[in-house]
Amino acid sequence: MSQSRRQTIGAAEIDAAARLCPGAFADKSARRLLRAGFALLLCLAVALLFAHYGFTPGRLYGGLVSENGLLLILSQMFRWHDVSTWPFAALFAAMLQTVAIAFLGTLAAALIAVPLSFFGARNVVFLAPLRFGFRRLFDCLRGIDQLIWAVILVRAFGMGPMVGVLAIALSDIGSLAKLYAEAIETARKQEIEGVKATGASALLIGRFAILPQVLPLFVSQALYFFESNTRSATVIGIVGAGGIGLEISRRIKILAWDQVAFILLLIFATVVLIDAFSQIVRRRLQGATSKER
Numbered sequence: 001m002s003q004s005r006r007q008t009i010g011a012a013e014i015d016a017a018a019r020l021c022p023g024a025f026a027d028k029s030a031r032r033l034l035r036a037g038f039a040l041l042l043c044l045a046v047a048l049l050f051a052h053y054g055f056t057p058g059r060l061y062g063g064l065v066s067e068n069g070l071l072l073i074l075s076q077m078f079r080w081h082d083v084s085t086w087p088f089a090a091l092f093a094a095m096l097q098t099v100a101i102a103f104l105g106t107l108a109a110a111l112i113a114v115p116l117s118f119f120g121a122r123n124v125v126f127l128a129p130l131r132f133g134f135r136r137l138f139d140c141l142r143g144i145d146q147l148i149w150a151v152i153l154v155r156a157f158g159m160g161p162m163v164g165v166l167a168i169a170l171s172d173i174g175s176l177a178k179l180y181a182e183a184i185e186t187a188r189k190q191e192i193e194g195v196k197a198t199g200a201s202a203l204l205i206g207r208f209a210i211l212p213q214v215l216p217l218f219v220s221q222a223l224y225f226f227e228s229n230t231r232s233a234t235v236i237g238i239v240g241a242g243g244i245g246l247e248i249s250r251r252i253k254i255l256a257w258d259q260v261a262f263i264l265l266l267i268f269a270t271v272v273l274i275d276a277f278s279q280i281v282r283r284r285l286q287g288a289t290s291k292e293r
């Protein structure tokens with residue numbers, strides 16, 4: 001019966017292994033200490049920021065249980081009084097106006113973003129400075145929030161739904177054009193080369209080779225923006241862009257919290273219906289696209 005021999009590892013073998021894999025032999029205590037110090041500094045910085053901006057436990061508690069605190073407001077929202085006297089017709093009309101503002105703003109943004117997006121796509125515009133200029137234009141438009149656009153436009157055009165449509169359109173043109181340009185860059189080259197081989201112009205190539213590939217995605221993204229803009233139209237309505245947001249602002253001023261709660265439920269139901277409609281359209285678009293492939 002042979003006795004197994006134990007092999008010992010010498011200093012030379014250890015040095016060779018350390019050269020091949022230095023991380024396995026490195027002292028990790030210093031790295032752990034550095035990470036712990038960084039985490040401690042980060043927590044301290046966050047705590048100081050909260051304290052600097054008044055985010056303290058005492059203020060939170062006071063805002064919850066004070067005479068005009070959040071708990072009292074929430075309790076008043078669910079105590080509905082004189083419901084028969086509420087202006088339901090005006091509220092439903094304002095909600096429809098909000099949906100119309102979101103729809104028209106999204107539609108205008110999508111229609112303008114489609115041609116602009118081709119100028120920001122690498123596989124369409126090969127001149128880098130021109131493409132760069134359009135990309136920065138998209139960034140400028142989408143970098144300004146809809147609420148800021150609404151405040152500026154109310155000053156220029158006065159209060160009304162037109163301001164809401166313009167604010168949504170101006171903000172979404174940049175966002176949709178950027179997304180559309182990225183979608184165009186993913187278009188399959190086979191279709192593009194096939195149409196190009198017929199001697200078609202750049203306009204015809206975009207119309208018959210690129211647009212059919214990306215149009216379902218364009219519509220899907222526009223529907224998503226329509227859902228989001230329905231909520232955004234409520235917010236910009238508060239600053240004078242019309243719609244249900246203006247009704248919320250009026251009722252908050254007179255402390256009619258029960259009607260505010262009803263309006264919030266109305267907004268929630270509207271968004272759910274729009275989301276269900278969008279999902280149906282998206283599924284049909286995805287099914288049509290898969291059949292074509």
